[in-house]
Amino acid sequence: MNGVLYPIIIGAIAGWLAGEIKRGMGFGLIGNIIVGIIGAVVGNWLFGALGVSLGTGVIANIISAVIGALVILFLVSFIKRT
Template identity: 40%
Template sequence: MIWFLVIGLVSGWLAGMIAKGGGFGIWGDLVTGVIGSFIGGFLFNLLGISTYGTIGSIISSTVGAIVLLWVIRMFSHVAPAAQKKE
C-alpha cells in the first residue's frame, strides 16, 4: 500500500514536470499519480502493453497522469502555471 502511494507520488510529480504545469504539491501529485495509475493501467491493458516492476509501474502511472492532466486542461480554461503571467 505504501509502495503504491510512493509510485503515485513520483508519477504525479513527473507528469506535472512533463506537462509543463509544475508540481501540484505533495497531495496534488499524490492524487494525480494514483488516479493516473488507474488510467495508465487501463490504457496499457487496452493496447496490450505489459509492464513489470517498479519502473514499469512508474511509466504506466506517469502516462496515465499525463492523460489525466491533458483531459483536465482541455475542459478547464485555466492556463498552465508555465504560461501564467505575473
C-alpha cells in the same frame, strides 16, 4: 504497511514527473500523489485495453502511472480551457 506505502510512493513519483513534463500542472505533494495514483489506474487500464505490456517492476509501474497521469492532466487542461 508496504501494501499502502508502495502505491503512495509510486503515485507521488508519477504525479511529480507528470507535473514536470506538463509544465504548470503540478498540484503540490498531496495533489501529485492523487493524480499519480489515479494515473496508475488509468495507465494500467489504457495499456491493458491496447494489449501493450511494459513488463513488471517499479520502473514499468512508474512509466505506466506517468502516462496515465499525463492523460489526466491533458483532460484537466482541456476542460479548463473550455
